[in-house]
Structures are given as C-alpha cells and as structure tokens.
Amino acid sequence: MNKDRMMNTLKQDEGFRAKAYWDLKQWTFGFGCKAPSEGATISKKAASVLLEAHLDNAVIGFKKMFKGHESKFNECREECFIQLIFNMGTGRPDGNEGLYSFKNTLSFIFKNKxxxxxxVAKGLERSLWFRQVGKSGDPDGPGPKEGRGERIVRQVSTGLF
Incomplete structure (x- = not known):
C-alpha cells in the first residue's frame, strides 16, 4: 500500500469542507471524517492529520478482516478495499453494516484460492454503496473522469490503477 497515494485519492474523493455538514447518518467535516457536532469546524492541516488517523484505522481493519487472505490482493486491490473500509467501516462479521454486509461479494474472496x-467487482457494483457514490465523476469538466465507485469497481476487476 502506498500511503501518500491513498491520502491523495481520499482527499480528491472526499473534498475538503471546513464546516460540518450532514452526510447520511452523521455530521462530517474535513476530508470525509466524522465531526463532533453540528457547526464544528476544522482547518485543512488538522483535517489532514485526522484523515491520516482514519486511514491508519482502515488499514488495521483491512488486516483484521482479511487475515490469512492477504496474498490474494495485489497493491491496487488492497488499496481499493482499504478505501471501502475508510468509507463504510468493516462492521461486524455477523452484522449487516460496513464491508462485512457484502456477504456474497466477500465469499468470492474468502472461499476461493x-x-x-x-x-467481486460486480457484487460491489450492485450495492447500495455504489448507488450512493458510483457515478459522481465529471467527464466533461476539470474533475475526475469517473466517480469513486466506478473507479474502485474497475480497479478491483482489473487489479490496475
């Protein structure tokens, strides 16, 4: 995993917002990190530090979740799954939240040599997560040509950045 590349990708995907905004289930600020409350603010520098801490937690989550299966991932796919964990968390193995809720998709990884x-990519593409983040690219403008979901699905499928 290349931490600098991951930080840059997450910053690009999340964008920076100094003031907390409501995002699905929680107040969010900085580069897509949970804010303590409505009206909370954060500097770009502090947001980068918080993002790095959240990324470190996502890496730990990846290592726990895929223990014994790490060799199945190349660097590109590892980074994709760390991004997914950053975005939604791992959840609990017996639960219906986070990446663990992708039971059928994950079974392809856990049950196949x-x-x-x-x-795996098709399973991600059929998910609520993909519908929420999938087609957010900017094909005619200055932003990324494909959305986060589209990019991650493509990278999981091909194993290429």
Missing amino acids: EVPWAS
Whole structure:
C-alpha cells in the first residue's frame, strides 16, 4: 500500500469542507471524517492529520478482516478495499453494516484460492454503496473522469490503477 497515494485519492474523493455538514447518518467535516457536532469546524492541516488517523484505522481493519487472505490482493486491490473500509467501516462479521454486509461479494474472496475478481467487482457494483457514490465523476469538466465507485469497481476487476 502506498500511503501518500491513498491520502491523495481520499482527499480528491472526499473534498475538503471546513464546516460540518450532514452526510447520511452523521455530521462530517474535513476530508470525509466524522465531526463532533453540528457547526464544528476544522482547518485543512488538522483535517489532514485526522484523515491520516482514519486511514491508519482502515488499514488495521483491512488486516483484521482479511487475515490469512492477504496474498490474494495485489497493491491496487488492497488499496481499493482499504478505501471501502475508510468509507463504510468493516462492521461486524455477523452484522449487516460496513464491508462485512457484502456477504456474497466477500465469499468470492474468502472461499476461493483464485479469486474471481470480476465477480467481486460486480457484487460491489450492485450495492447500495455504489448507488450512493458510483457515478459522481465529471467527464466533461476539470474533475475526475469517473466517480469513486466506478473507479474502485474497475480497479478491483482489473487489479490496475
């Protein structure tokens, strides 16, 4: 995993907001991190420090979740799954939240020696997460040409950045 690349990707995907805003279930600020309350503010420098801490937690979550399966991931796919964990958390293995809620998709990784990555990508593409973040690209403007979901699905499928 390349931490600098991951930080830059997350900063680009999340964008920076100094003042807390409501995002689905919580107040969020900085680069997509949980804010303590409505009206909370954060500097760009402090937001970068918070983002790095959240990224470190996502890496720990990845290592716990995929213990014994790490060799199935190349660097690109590892970074994709760390981004997913950053975005939604791991959840609990027996729960219906976070990445663990992708039971059918994850079974392709956990149950196969040779992972059918195209099937894993299709599972991600069919999810609520993808519908929420998928097609947020800017094909005619200065922003990224594809949305976060589209990019992650493509990278999981191909294993290429």
